[in-house]
Amino acid sequence: MLDVSSKWRPEPDWALARLSGPGITICPVTGLTQRLVSGDVDRFLARYDLGRDVGALGLALGERYAVRVARDRLLVVGVSPAELADGWHDEGWAVTTVSAALRVVEARGEGIRDLLARGTTLDPDDPGPCAAMSFAGMMATIYGHAEAGTLRIHVDRGLASYLWEWLECQPLLGGIGEPAPR
Amino acid sequence: MQLFPCPFCGPRSESEFHFGGDAGNHRPEGFRAVTDGEWSNYLHARNNPRGAANEIWMHMTCGEVFRMERDTVHHRVARSFAPGEGDGHDGMAH
Ligand SMILES: [Zn+2]
Numbered sequence: 001m002l003d004v005s006s007k008w009r010p011e012p013d014w015a016l017a018r019l020s021g022p023g024i025t026i027c028p029v030t031g032l033t034q035r036l037v038s039g040d041v042d043r044f045l046a047r048y049d050l051g052r053d054v055g056a057l058g059l060a061l062g063e064r065y066a067v068r069v070a071r072d073r074l075l076v077v078g079v080s081p082a083e084l085a086d087g088w089h090d091e092g093w094a095v096t097t098v099s100a101a102l103r104v105v106e107a108r109g110e111g112i113r114d115l116l117a118r119g120t121t122l123d124p125d126d127p128g129p130c131a132a133m134s135f136a137g138m139m140a141t142i143y144g145h146a147e148a149g150t151l152r153i154h155v156d157r158g159l160a161s162y163l164w165e166w167l168e169c170q171p172l173l174g175g176i177g178e179p180a181p182r
Numbered sequence: 183m184q185l186f187p188c189p190f191c192g193p194r195s196e197s198e199f200h201f202g203g204d205a206g207n208h209r210p211e212g213f214r215a216v217t218d219g220e221w222s223n224y225l226h227a228r229n230n231p232r233g234a235a236n237e238i239w240m241h242m243t244c245g246e247v248f249r250m251e252r253d254t255v256h257h258r259v260a261r262s263f264a265p266g267e268g269d270g271h272d273g274m275a276h
Contacts, residue, residue: 070244121195128192132243
């Protein structure tokens with residue numbers, strides 16, 4: 001009988017998962033409050049005192065920030081539903097909570113430039129205003145966090161397992177082109 | 183790899199884009215008044231030029247839909263237009 005269960009490996013234990021290689025470590029980030037805000041983004045940023053939105057490879061600071069993912073859309077991290085309700089707001093924006101829809105991993109170290117070169121086609125010295133990009137063939141949102149040398153990658157939750165396997169295969173992370181046994 | 187200019191994001195790999203057909207190929211209005219010929223032309227007839235092309239593309243990662251002028255022979259991109267840009271000649275039905 002056809003056994004398709006062997007086609008996919010179990011998800012890693014996100015609480016314990018960790019990858020490292022020379023100059024780089026990668027671990028999941030859990031528990032972030034993530035919202036998509038569409039509409040008048042400039043007005044929204046001012047209203048919630050979020051400062052400037054973060055573009056591709058831009059640097060987000062603190063626990064509360066907004067990342068630009070389209071001309072009229074932000075991925076807002078750290079603003080709770082108690083402060084900002086889901087749905088349409090007459091001030092000119094719509095809010096959707098996507099905390100459970102996206103998984104986040106964080107890479108640290110001087111190796112992140114090599115990781116970006118491997119996963120994206122972006123020019124790291126001219127990345128542009130939009131943090132949504134293709135990474136390892138997936139749609140992802142990618143920016144720096146807290147300090148230069150830290151990179152956050154958000155991907156669809158269903159693709160996170162694939163992302164982790166892809167990372168495990170990277171020579172940069174000690175991979176030999178095959179995922180590590182789990 | 184070829185770079186396409188998303189009017190919002192800037193230059194990105196062609197693999198991030200999806201082709202959206204000839205610019206200006208708007209769906210015929212009028213429901214029953216639309217003839218079989220007009221509908222068939224809308225669905226099937228393509229400009230397919232050799233040289234200057236005027237097309238609609240979508241940047242998949244940000245969702246921007248835009249008009250792009252490029253050349254099908256040497257693949258140089260003349261320019262792309264943000265929605266509403268270019269004196270209303272952004273190639274899209276509004
Ligand atoms: Zn774009």
